[in-house]
Amino acid sequence: MGPTPTTHAWRLQLVWDFKHVGNFTKVARQHGTSASVVRKWVRTYEGTGDVLDKARSGRPARGLASPPVREVLKACIRDGKTCTAIVSDLQASMGLSVGRETVRKFVKANLARRLRPKKKPNLTATTKLKRVHFCRQWVDKSWASVAVSDSKIFWLCPKGVGDKRWVLFEDDPPTVPAYRSCTKVHAYAAVTKWGKTDLFVTAGTTGFKSESKGVTAKVYVKLLEEKLIPACRQLMECRPMPLRHQPWVFQQ
Template identity: 30%
Template sequence: MPPRRKVTTFNKARAIAWLQDGVSKREVGRRLGVSHSVVVRLHQKFQATNSVLERPRSGRPKKITQREDRFIRRQALQQRGTTANIIRGQLRMATNTNVSTKTIRKRLNEVGLRSRRPAVRPRLTAAHRQARLAFCHNHARWTRQQWADVLFSDESRFNLHHHDGRARVWRRQGERYNNGLVQERVAFGGGSIMVWGAFSFRHRTPLYHIVGNLTGQRYRDEIVAPLVLPALHQIGVQAVFQDDNATPHRARLVNNFIQQAGVTRMNWPACSPDFNPIEHLWDELDRRVRNNHPPPRNLQQLLQFLQIEWQAIPQAFCRKLVNSMRNRTAEGIAKRGGHTHH
């Protein structure tokens, strides 16, 4: 339940003045953005005390002063990766005030700062941001129909077991992807099974299991020729193929093959998984495997579950992802090529 909204003394006085002028309680509530019951209680209290001021309250005084509150908040904002226990020690050294870590967390929570695990995204250089921003500007006016003709593709690794990180940061609501609050990483780490897949607004390729290292020749012979070209043919002559800048994808023999096949290929910016809607398809696939099946006993069973759930994902889910592309490019422009929330 969200915290109850506190009505200021000024607004209480306005409410009483409106009520005395004949304005209904519901209308007063609408004007102040509070419920009808809040106005009723305010009016009853005014009739009983002839005042809108809060009466002095008894109880334990706060352990820390407003100045110490500001110190706690400043430490969390200047060192987003710090902990409540570290701030507690810094407060004791600076002011000789000794409070619990629970009090520190409570004071930070009251100003909207909560400890959360940082979002994990690829590291972005200035060149990456510039390329991402250019991509968004170039596609900002694309229609839904143009995006519907794109075949989005990627590889993904799936593990037998999940491993959650423990890093946390202090942040306000809406700050998840702000600079300095994202835990950046290099290309995806160890895993158990690698698969490749692609989808568009209306179509989906089979899920392909990649055994061993993917080379340019294997990418051409095992994926592009037998899977990508038929999928593009289904979309039509206006089809566009999207793949990222992984080394096998950009091998010369792959580029030559795609060019000779007459395929229109999207110029994709590096380090941009958040622009590719297939990342959400991988997340959905992982959720479905974990929710609809017992924990896989081995890699063969994991692959079997992945194949089943890949086919079971409704195409309506894919259409929704494709329709998100206009929002993705708009947010990329707003973030000036930085990390988006997708």
């Protein structure tokens, strides 16, 4: 009786027969398997010199819990390495042979969690110098005579995909209302040392009658002249007497 399919001897027989026949399909017919299986073990033998299975995952090996190995794992994680790369590092530096899935499970349970990287401005040396120059330029500025304005769009319904939550296997996933059209409010306002203005609704607001869908130069100038600047002027009149008649700055 010949070797049982999938055993080590059977795989070696596939490789041996291919060396003599030189055709994947013919060898597959002889052994009652597919050409892809023959090709797989021939390629494995050519790459590793054997036809052994790759290391499989199982319960976390005790060796991963030792302090030296944990330090290697932490260093690899801080370097942003994948589990496959960590397996190679453990084999090379510690002589520890474990599977990729074993490493993943151990790291997830004991060392780290998967998060999306936070976006952070790339502060080059030039950018830092510009920011320092800006701060020095304005550090002695009297903010008692400055009005700072800004705008924001307020969505009056939930936006985005929402947060993840735990759900029992036997329960149905939770649902939230789906909105085809969401009401939004586009508003401008300003703040000073002496108070803040009202919110001034403008173009871009749902149901707001305007000559354009968004804030154009013409719409913005009209908003400044009729609402924002008069409101800021009223706040600046609240300054104490030495400052009340001095010029003030409207910062956009």
